Amino acid sequence: MSLAALPSDDSAHIAVRTEAEAAERLAAGAKLAVEPGLKTFFDALYHSASPDDVNRYTPEALAALAKLVLKRVVAHKPGESEVALFTARDEDPAYEENDSVLVAVNDDAPFLFDSLIAEVNAHGGRMRAVFHPIITRDGRSLSVIVLLLEPLLAESKRAALVHGAKVAFAQVRHAVRDWRPMMQRLKEAVADLKAQPPLATKDELDESLAFLEWLGDNHFTFLGARDYAFDPKGEGALNPIDDSGLGVLADADARVIRRGPDRAALTPQVRAFLTQPSPLIITKSNERSVVHRRVHMDYVGIKTFDKDGKLTGERRFVGLFTSGAYSKRPADIPLLRRKVAHVVERAGLPPASHDGKALQHILDNYPRDDLFQIGEDDLFAISQGILRLGERPTVRVFLRFDRFDRFVSALVFVPRDRYDTHARERIHHILAHAFNGRPSAATPTIDDSVLARIHYIVGRNEGIRPHVSVSLLEDEIRQAIRTWDDGFAEALETAHGETEGIRLLQDRAAHFSPGYRGTFQPMEAVRDLDEIEALSASDQPVRVRARVYRKPADAHDVLRLKLYVLGEVMPLSASLPIFENLGLRVIAEDAFPLSLKTGDGWTREANVLDFLMERADEGAADIATIKQPLEDAFHAVIGGQAESDGFNRLVMSAGIEWRAVTILR
Numbered sequence: 001m002s003l004a005a006l007p008s009d010d011s012a013h014i015a016v017r018t019e020a021e022a023a024e025r026l027a028a029g030a031k032l033a034v035e036p037g038l039k040t041f042f043d044a045l046y047h048s049a050s051p052d053d054v055n056r057y058t059p060e061a062l063a064a065l066a067k068l069v070l071k072r073v074v075a076h077k078p079g080e081s082e083v084a085l086f087t088a089r090d091e092d093p094a095y096e097e098n099d100s101v102l103v104a105v106n107d108d109a110p111f112l113f114d115s116l117i118a119e120v121n122a123h124g125g126r127m128r129a130v131f132h133p134i135i136t137r138d139g140r141s142l143s144v145i146v147l148l149l150e151p152l153l154a155e156s157k158r159a160a161l162v163h164g165a166k167v168a169f170a171q172v173r174h175a176v177r178d179w180r181p182m183m184q185r186l187k188e189a190v191a192d193l194k195a196q197p198p199l200a201t202k203d204e205l206d207e208s209l210a211f212l213e214w215l216g217d218n219h220f221t222f223l224g225a226r227d228y229a230f231d232p233k234g235e236g237a238l239n240p241i242d243d244s245g246l247g248v249l250a251d252a253d254a255r256v257i258r259r260g261p262d263r264a265a266l267t268p269q270v271r272a273f274l275t276q277p278s279p280l281i282i283t284k285s286n287e288r289s290v291v292h293r294r295v296h297m298d299y300v301g302i303k304t305f306d307k308d309g310k311l312t313g314e315r316r317f318v319g320l321f322t323s324g325a326y327s328k329r330p331a332d333i334p335l336l337r338r339k340v341a342h343v344v345e346r347a348g349l350p351p352a353s354h355d356g357k358a359l360q361h362i363l364d365n366y367p368r369d370d371l372f373q374i375g376e377d378d379l380f381a382i383s384q385g386i387l388r389l390g391e392r393p394t395v396r397v398f399l400r401f402d403r404f405d406r407f408v409s410a411l412v413f414v415p416r417d418r419y420d421t422h423a424r425e426r427i428h429h430i431l432a433h434a435f436n437g438r439p440s441a442a443t444p445t446i447d448d449s450v451l452a453r454i455h456y457i458v459g460r461n462e463g464i465r466p467h468v469s470v471s472l473l474e475d476e477i478r479q480a481i482r483t484w485d486d487g488f489a490e491a492l493e494t495a496h497g498e499t500e501g502i503r504l505l506q507d508r509a510a511h512f513s514p515g516y517r518g519t520f521q522p523m524e525a526v527r528d529l530d531e532i533e534a535l536s537a538s539d540q541p542v543r544v545r546a547r548v549y550r551k552p553a554d555a556h557d558v559l560r561l562k563l564y565v566l567g568e569v570m571p572l573s574a575s576l577p578i579f580e581n582l583g584l585r586v587i588a589e590d591a592f593p594l595s596l597k598t599g600d601g602w603t604r605e606a607n608v609l610d611f612l613m614e615r616a617d618e619g620a621a622d623i624a625t626i627k628q629p630l631e632d633a634f635h636a637v638i639g640g641q642a643e644s645d646g647f648n649r650l651v652m653s654a655g656i657e658w659r660a661v662t663i664l665r
Contacts, residue, residue: 022051028059033066041073042066044135045144053129053148057097064094069103069146076105078140081169085158087151099128099148102161106169108134108141109176111292115168116145118294123161126150168290171248175223175291178246182222182317185246186212189302189315198277199309203338208279210334215300223291223319224249230313236271238314248291249318273403275311279303280335282372285318286406293320295441298369326368336371343380355387362386367443367455370409374400382411389413393450395478397470405465408435410456418481419444419452426480432458434468434476487522488512495526516592516608531564532596532606543567546634548627555614559584559621561630563609570609578637579613582630583649588612617653626652633658 026046033042045066046054054062068088076082082105088095102120106112113132120127131146152158190212197205224247228238240252248254273281281301289297297318304313330336340363349356362383363371371379382398389396393415400409410431414423428439437458445453512525520528527547535545543566550559561579563570572589579586592608615621633651636642636658647665650656656664 018051018055022049022054025054025057025059025062029062029066032059032063035067038063038067038070041070041135044133045069045131045146047133049131050129053131056129056148060094061088061096064088064092065101065146065148068092068095068101069144072103073105073135073137073142073144076142078107079173081106081166081173083162083165083169085152085162097148098151100150100152100158102145102147102149102165104143104145104147104165104169106143106172108143109172111172111175112143112169113145114293115172115291116147116165118292119164119168119290120147120149120161122294123157123164125152125161164290171223171291174250175247178225178250179222182225182246183216185225185315186216186222186317189304192304193279193302196305196307197309198279198303198305198311200277200279205279207335207338211280212302214334219322219325220298220300220317221292221320221322222317223247223289223297224254225315225317228314228316230274230311232311235268236274238274241313247318248289249316254287270404274303274314277309281314282335283402283404284369284373284407287318289320295320298372321368321372329364330366330371331364339371339374339376339379342376343383346380347384358390359383359387365445367409367411370400370411370455373402373409386411386413389451391450393417395474395481397474397477399468399470401465402460406460407440408437408458408460408465410458412454412456412477413451414454414477414481416446416450416452418483419446419454423481424454427454427477428456428458430473430476430480431456434466434473436461436463436466484512484517484522488525491522491526495523495530511595513592513594515590516594519590519592519610528562528564528594528608529596531562532566532594532608535564535566536596544570544635544638546631548623548630550621550623554621556620557615557618558587559613559615559623559626561611561613561634563607563611565607565609567605569607575609578634578644579611580616581644581646581648582633583616583652584613585616586611586613615652616649619653625655629655629657633661 029046030039030042033039042063046062057065065088068086068091072082072084082103084101084103086101086103088099088101089097102116102125104112104116117127125147127147127149129148131144133144135142135144152161190209193205193209193212200208224245226246226249227241227244229241231237231239242252245252245254279302281299281303283299283301285297285299287297288294298321300317300319302315302317303311304315306312325333330340343363344351344356344359347356347359349359351357351360363379366379366383374382378400382400385396385398394413395415396413398411402408408431412427412431414427424442424444425439428442431437432439435458437460439456440459441455441457443455445455516525531545531547535543545564547562547564548559549562554560561584563575569591572586576586588611590610592610594606594608596606629651633642633648637644637648642648642658642662643665645665647661648658650661650664651658
């Protein structure tokens with residue numbers, strides 16, 4: 001079927017045409033793949049390709065790309081990663097696009113594709129097309145990933161991307177290679193905990209054991225493991241056991257908690273925590289994973305004890321909680337179910353009551369990473385604070401500090417209509433500055449509530465964590481997300497009192513254009529609205545009113561004048577001669593339309609014309625002296641009470657009011 005014969009009336013038909021076009025291009029490209037073995041590889045490379053990706057390229061380009069990729073596939077050695085980044089048209093003129101082509105060939109394994117995509121995104125690469133076949137060559141399954149990117153011109157960026165990809169693939173190989181040994185080590189840790197338990201309660205120990213078994217049941221992607229021995233001398237130390245590293249922790253220099261030069265020494269706070277009888281440590285690693293997802297790895301530490309229940313060391317695992325760990329309710333996850341049940345019991349709310357249901361909703365939807373790490377006391381305090389917040393559209397901040405002081409976790413609630421990308425970033429920087437840290441992650445949750453919730457992580461810099469007043473922090477955030485409308489409502493209340501301000505806002509509200517809002521502050525808008533209100537109430541036949549003003553930064557001979565006009569805009573050709581006869585030169589003019597909703601339901605169109613002027617005689621624009629005489633003279637001319645001629649210059653230059661000028665004239 002030819003493309004012209006295909007229907008074109010809906011999205012389904014568009015998809016059919018797209019697939020048909022791709023099939024035609026691939027058929028034409030396959031005819032050009034005449035070199036030995038190239039036709040077979042051509043078919044494999046594009047077998048599952050997206051039609052949209054195929055249709056970006058000519059048949060000649062598709063054939064040239066297949067030849068260039070096959071060259072890299074042939075160069076691949078078993079157990080290694082072949083990574084190449086090149087400009088295809090430099091190697092084959094038939095490929096006319098200016099893409100940078102990234103080709104990665106590996107023995108097939110999990111996590112290769114998503115790890116490479118995450119690496120490209122981390123380097124700012126932008127993808128145009130993706131091809132990812134799994135092929136069989138010499139009896140081996142090979143993963144072939146071809147990413148067509150927008151041009152990467154800087155050699156340093158190209159080298160960094162290739163290096164990062166090779167590091168990611170190496171960590172994938174280590175994690176996949178050591179997956180079974182890590183699972184075996186988890187089983188050994190469970191057996192050791194049962195054989196030599198800590199001095200914890202039976203309930204806590206049972207929940208900890210159930211949690212570890214739950215982890216091994218496809219709820220945790222194990223990426224690395226390492227064993228440590230506890231040395232109680234002095235402040236204590238955790239020393240890595242030689243040759244115990246697996247996966248991404250096989251490298252003895254890989255860090256999980258500390259970044260400093262002495263990774264074994266413990267602070268008094270950490271020692272106190274480690275020597276508690278609680279058998280598990282659940283937190284976040286310092287390092288981001290380069291395998292599977294580019295996020296900070298989850299860290300699960302299992303303490304080891306002697307026959308007397310004293311700490312002897314730790315079995316440490318790093319990896320990523322799987323999607324199931326985030327989608328299940330806390331009531332279905334060991335440790336979390338116990339923690340949540342204790343908080344609900346402590347709150348003492350009837351489960352069927354409004355508050356009881358609201359609390360359960362808060363706990364079910366609590367950020368899962370924080371729920372794994374938070375203590376019961378902190379969880380109770382924060383959940384109660386959120387419950388009391390209810391549906392009030394206000395700003396609230398709830399903080400949790402990492403027990404190792406590496407980061408601050410903040411749950412920030414803001415009115416939903418105040419939340420956008422800019423607000424999210426401003427709040428993140430406020431938190432980072434407050435806690436001497438750096439923005440790390442921000443996860444918004446927006447539902448039917450009047451509040452938006454953003455979960456922020458702030459990575460801590462070295463040094464003592466500053467003491468921060470939460471109320472002052474909330475005030476700063478409130479000001480940062482304050483909108484022009486907020487300021488306008490407050491300015492109305494300040495100028496007219498609370499009751500009258502609300503009435504004006506609701507019954508005689510004005511719609512100010514984006515251009516106006518970007519030019520004038522809310523208090524100035526209230527002044528303009530008052531002027532238009534006065535003009536609307538006047539019985540003058542000419543509906544124009546002038547107001548002279550200045551800004552503090554204006555030059556000495558500069559002044560500004562606003563004209564408030566009901567109905568048609570006063571043309572510049574009519575007002576310019578009046579200004580010139582008053583001894584003024586117009587530098588710039590802006591017009592701002594205004595829709596004024598009146599109390600009887602009618603809408604009245606008004607305009608605010610804003611003029612920037614300077615005195616023609618270069619004298620000082622002293623508002624205290626010239627404001628009223630200038631305004632009166634303009635109104636007199638507009639109203640037909642005075643002539644508009646050169647005599648009017650005397651109003652400003654000689655300080656003579658317009659009636660005296662009329663007599664003199």
